[in-house]
Amino acid sequence: MKTRFFLVFITLVMVSFPLFSQDKPDALQTYRIGRDMEAQGRLNDASAKYDEAVRICQNEIAQNATNMDSYTVLTWALLRQKKYPDTVTWGLKGLNVNPNDYRIIETLGEAYFYLNNYPESLKAMQKYVDSVPQGERVSVAYFFMGEIYRIQQQFRHADMAYTMAVNLESDIPLWWYRLGLVRENAGDYASAVQAYTQALKLNPAYKEASDGLDRAKKQVG
DSSP states (O other), X not given: OHHHHHHHHHHHHHHHSXXXXXXOOOHHHHHHXXXXXXXXXXXXXXXXXXXXXXXXXXXXXXHOTTOHHHHHHHHHHHHHTTXXXXXXXXXXXXXXXXXXXXXXXXXXXXXXXHTTOXXXXXXXXXXXXXXOTTOTTHHHHHHHHHHHHHHTTOHHHHHHHHHXXXXXXXXXXXXXXHHHHHXXXXXXXXXXXXXHHHHHHHOTTXXXXXXXXXHHHHHXX
């Protein structure tokens, strides 16, 4: 009798708590592993992880088309792979479910930028910073806004956007260099000197910043 009870108990435990095969794939964790591999220069391994994250998300969406986390991680993985048209396609599908998912809105802004669709990129980035001013990607959004204005030669607008970016995240040399560049193009040479100098503090080997600093200093006199 005791033996029979023990066997029934073990069976119930195994049914209630499956140990191995029932683990659900985690798209976000897979994406993060890929991102870490990319940072290490393991690009092929990273791409494989991004592919895996995409498959997981697409399967989740097939089971639940309203899962916004799945759309979000899916667009992140596609963006890292530079599959910009696919990023836009899936991002828009996600926004059809929830037009106010600002994670996807910011990702769309980046994808549109790399597709040279600057009006849509700017619209997405402005919506993101206006709606979630404390958002995780606000500094990045301001940087992309600065890039768009710089390309369009609206240097004063670019100055304001880059300034917001470096105020929020001050340790990226490229951002300071871009700020110096638009200030130089706008004729604000003294402020350009300050921005180029900061870029060189962060990266003393930054030749473009060094060249820009020399040009701006000559204009200041």
